[in-house]
Amino acid sequence: MKFSGLSTTTTDTDTFLVGLKIVLGVPSDYKFSIADLAAYLGLSSSAVVKNADILAQTTNTGIWAYIAPATCTLQLSGYLNVTAYTSGTITLRISWTDEQGAVHSGTAFSASVSATGYVFINPVNLRVLAGSTVSASVIFTGTATADMGMTLQQLA
Numbered sequence: 001m002k003f004s005g006l007s008t009t010t011t012d013t014d015t016f017l018v019g020l021k022i023v024l025g026v027p028s029d030y031k032f033s034i035a036d037l038a039a040y041l042g043l044s045s046s047a048v049v050k051n052a053d054i055l056a057q058t059t060n061t062g063i064w065a066y067i068a069p070a071t072c073t074l075q076l077s078g079y080l081n082v083t084a085y086t087s088g089t090i091t092l093r094i095s096w097t098d099e100q101g102a103v104h105s106g107t108a109f110s111a112s113v114s115a116t117g118y119v120f121i122n123p124v125n126l127r128v129l130a131g132s133t134v135s136a137s138v139i140f141t142g143t144a145t146a147d148m149g150m151t152l153q154q155l156a
Contacts, residue, residue: 046075046153053149054138056083063092063136063150071099071130078121078150085116088142092121092150097132125155 050066068074076094095105128134136150 046155048151049074049154050134050136050152051149052136053147055147056145057138057148058140058143058145060139061137063138063148064152065133065135066152067133068128068130072128073155074126074128074134075123075153075155076121076126076136076150077123077153079148080119080121081147082116082119082144083147084145086143088140088144090144090146091139091141092148093137093139094124094126094134095137096126096134097129099127099129101129121150 050064052064054061054063066074074096078092080090080092082090091107093105093107095103097103126134134152136152138146138148
């Protein structure tokens with residue numbers, strides 16, 4: 001297995017990787033990074049599969065849709081920045097099919113907006129069925145303008 005990415009300067013990380021080469025029995029001329037090491041050891045890491053940032057939104061809209069290639073765990077996170085406000089509620093919704101085949105539609109975040117400002121959406125984990133669609137949308141009631149973003153990462 002060929003590795004790449006070791007920097008030319010000596011750092012604590014480089015020293016660690018050199019030591020790991022010895023422990024793992026990797027030939028000294030192989031160069032690798034922490035990401036290469038994770039792959040070598042069969043470890044997985046999360047990957048962003050969908051991301052959207054929408055500016056100056058005032059009406060209901062779909063944000064993104066993603067078809068899960070396999071049954072997996074996905075993590076949803078995001079933000080809402082209300083830039084103008086008169087009245088109402090802003091709701092960010094997520095729809096998905098769980099690994100048992102049950103369809104769900106839930107509120108990722110709902111705010112009775114009373115002023116302008118920035119709100120973080122705490123991460124939410126979903127277990128989804130292979131081949132099913134996960135979608136995100138925003139619903140406005142009242143009058144407001146907001147920038148928003150939602151990110152979906154595959155965890156496992």
